[in-house]
Amino acid sequence: xxxxxxxxxxILMPALLHAGSIYDIPVKDIDGKDITLAAYKGNVVLIVxxxxxCGYTPQYKNLEAVYQKYKDxxxxxxxxxxxxxGGQEPGTDADIKQFCTSxxxxxxxxxxxxxxxxANRHPLYVLLAGDTSPFPGDIxxxxxxxxxxxxxxxxxxxxxxxxxxxxxxxAAIEAALAAK
Numbered sequence: 001x002x003x004x005x006x007x008x009x010x011i012l013m014p015a016l017l018h019a020g021s022i023y024d025i026p027v028k029d030i031d032g033k034d035i036t037l038a039a040y041k042g043n044v045v046l047i048v049x050x051x052x053x054c055g056y057t058p059q060y061k062n063l064e065a066v067y068q069k070y071k072d073x074x075x076x077x078x079x080x081x082x083x084x085x086g087g088q089e090p091g092t093d094a095d096i097k098q099f100c101t102s103x104x105x106x107x108x109x110x111x112x113x114x115x116x117x118x119a120n121r122h123p124l125y126v127l128l129a130g131d132t133s134p135f136p137g138d139i140x141x142x143x144x145x146x147x148x149x150x151x152x153x154x155x156x157x158x159x160x161x162x163x164x165x166x167x168x169x170x171a172a173i174e175a176a177l178a179a180k
Contacts, residue, residue, distance in 0.1 A: 028112035043074045044176040049082040051089035051142040060104035066164045067108040077108040
């Protein structure tokens with residue numbers, strides 16, 4: 001197992017060394033377009049690993065409400081589907097997009113399905129939860145959340161049980177929005 005982790009680190013290292021910040025890491029949007037998160041530079045960002053068939057899936061409603069409340073103040077939520085927890089996100093990107101928009105009226109950006117743990121952990125999650133993160137450790141389940149400040153620094157990490165509209169999360173979002 002350590003060999004696999006070492007090999008994954010060697011494979012991912014060039015991408016991470018090339019990426020100067022969270023904004024430089026290559027990702028694909030839900031429609032398969034290659035992009036980076038540079039469009040969100042200067043905003044407060046909440047990054048969430050999401051799934052459509054999870055007990056926490058109703059958090060899509062809370063996520064959308066928080067996004068609507070703060071989006072005009074420089075806040076954005078980025079949803080990254082993941083199928084690593086109980087196979088609770090088995091659909092294609094098109095299926096996921098259709099589900100989120102029709103069932104929960106999601107308007108915040110969604111991205112290509114990725115892996116958030118293990119040997120194939122996406123470079124974004126290596127940065128968010130890897131050894132050099134201020135909040136290291138494997139993602140424990142769907143709907144873990146990372147709050148990123150306007151400067152691109154990781155400010156907080158919330159477990160699945162912490163809803164995006166909880167007092168704890170709302171206070172952190174509001175403090176990040178108020179920061180210079």
